[in-house]
Amino acid sequence: MEQEIEKLKKEVLNFDEKDISNLTEIRNRYLGKNGILNKLFLEFKHLSIEDKKKVGAPLNELKTIINEKLNKNQKTNRVPKFKSNIDFTLPGVDEKIGSIHPISHVTNKIIKMFREVGFGLSSGPEIEDDWHNFTALNMPESHPARDMQDTFFVSLQPDMMLRTHTSSVQVRYMESNKPPIRIISPGRVFRNEDISARSHCLFHQIEGLCVDENINFSDLKLIIKYFINNLFGKNTKIRFRPSFFPFTEPSAEVDIFWGLNSETDYRITKGTGWLEIMGCGMVDPKVLKNVNINPEKYSGYAFGMGIERIAMLLYQIDDIRLFYENDKRFLSQFKGLN
Ligand code: DAH
Numbered sequence: 001m002e003q004e005i006e007k008l009k010k011e012v013l014n015f016d017e018k019d020i021s022n023l024t025e026i027r028n029r030y031l032g033k034n035g036i037l038n039k040l041f042l043e044f045k046h047l048s049i050e051d052k053k054k055v056g057a058p059l060n061e062l063k064t065i066i067n068e069k070l071n072k073n074q075k076t077n078r079v080p081k082f083k084s085n086i087d088f089t090l091p092g093v094d095e096k097i098g099s100i101h102p103i104s105h106v107t108n109k110i111i112k113m114f115r116e117v118g119f120g121l122s123s124g125p126e127i128e129d130d131w132h133n134f135t136a137l138n139m140p141e142s143h144p145a146r147d148m149q150d151t152f153f154v155s156l157q158p159d160m161m162l163r164t165h166t167s168s169v170q171v172r173y174m175e176s177n178k179p180p181i182r183i184i185s186p187g188r189v190f191r192n193e194d195i196s197a198r199s200h201c202l203f204h205q206i207e208g209l210c211v212d213e214n215i216n217f218s219d220l221k222l223i224i225k226y227f228i229n230n231l232f233g234k235n236t237k238i239r240f241r242p243s244f245f246p247f248t249e250p251s252a253e254v255d256i257f258w259g260l261n262s263e264t265d266y267r268i269t270k271g272t273g274w275l276e277i278m279g280c281g282m283v284d285p286k287v288l289k290n291v292n293i294n295p296e297k298y299s300g301y302a303f304g305m306g307i308e309r310i311a312m313l314l315y316q317i318d319d320i321r322l323f324y325e326n327d328k329r330f331l332s333q334f335k336g337l338n
Contacts, residue, residue: 001043001051005058008036012065023070030066037063099335103204103323106311107186110206113230114184117223119208122183124169126190130159132168136290137247152190152201162190166207167247167304170283173209174291179298180212186307197319204307211283211293211300217250220280220301224254228277231310232256239274248281248302264318275313278305 015026030036040059047055100108111121124132134146144150152162169185185207193199210219221240228238237257245251255274259265269275280303285295308320315334317323322330 001040001047001055002058005040005055005062009058009062009065012062012069015069027070030070037066097335099331100337101323101331102311102315102317102334102337103307105334105337106307106314107204107206110227110231110307110310111184111186113227114208117226119182119184119210122169122173122185123187124163124166124172124185126163126188127154128161128163128168130161132171133161133163133165136171136287137167138284138286138290139246143246150192152192163187164191165189165304166205167302169207170209170247170302171287171291174211174288174293179293179300181300182210182212184208195321197321200308200320200324202324203320206305206307208303209283209300210302211288211298213298215282215299215301217282217301220282220303223301224278224280224303228254228256231314241276243279243281245279245281247284247287248279249284251279251281254278254280254303258313268318277310277313278303280304 012030028035032038040062044052044055044059115121134143139146151164154160154162166185166187166189169183169187173183173185174181187205187207188202189205190202193201195201208223210223224240225238228236239255239257240252241255243251243253254277256277257273258269258275260269260271260273265273280301283300283302288295288298288300308323311317311323312320
């Protein structure tokens with residue numbers, strides 16, 4: 001028995017205190033009801049007085065070592081118990097999880113649609129110079145959009161402004177990339193407009209641009225049709241209306257048929273049933289020349305749309321200001337959109 005005790009002492013002393021993976025098991029083995037220690041003490045009871053004298057001290061020593069080693073360990077590794085008056089049976093406090101802003105949601109949706117047909121992403125600065133926002137886009141000095149009334153100028157010499165549209169990114173992209181080009185550029189734009197339910201001085205646009213050999217108006221129609229059918233439903237009726245933009249020729253505006261079923265339909269479509277959704281056209285050869293792309297060889301189309309307007313239609317929101325007020329009651333309605 002003496003030898004056994006010696007062996008056990010060594011074993012316990014070698015026990016790695018940091019290894020807590022099987023601590024309970026080890027503790028049970030030594031200290032449990034049918035554990036080693038109890039067994040030894042039982043055996044001890046039946047020993048002769050002489051043997052008891054020999055074994056008593058080492059056995060007690062073993063007991064101390066075991067207790068010290070395994071219980072010390074228990075103290076350091078135990079999950080701290082804390083006293084508190086908290087009633088754990090009460091219902092918990094609900095964690096409020098945010099939701100993706102409807103503008104981001106629509107933007108992501110549109111990006112995904114265009115990505116699927118080969119368009120890349122591109123972005124440009126919100127503070128823009130005259131060349132990229134106006135001049136390169138064939139907007140003459142007399143163009144009304146250049147008026148102080150419409151544009152937030154940051155400095156006048158040189159002319160720097162908050163960009164009034166994402167068409168500026170077209171110019172930047174074409175300056176540093178050669179065709180074939182297929183990009184969309186989402187971003188914030190700014191206009192010096194009175195804030196009302198229908199307009200704001202800050203809003204979002206997505207610009208699209210495709211430049212390659214042999215690009216024509218039917219390519220533009222195809223992509224717009226693809227986009228609108230994806231966003232508003234397969235059977236959405238659309239029409240192209242002749243229009244004017246300085247940077248495209250010919251230019252068009254795209255309308256979708258909204259219907260005239262309710263009073264709201266009458267109001268938002270001004271009694272026509274049609275809603276304007278975007279501007280588009282074939283990139284004006286002058287714009288291509290401005291960015292050193294040969295218009296004899298290449299042609300392209302471009303389009304631009306307001307994201308707020310699309311989000312308002314999709315989610316039947318009738319006041320643009322709601323997008324910027326961060327009212328939780330409004331935003332929380334967009335949880336779980338896909
Ligand atoms: N930049 C125009 C605007 O802000 C939108 C637009 C119209 C963009 C026609 C285009 C386009 O690329 O071809 O109103």
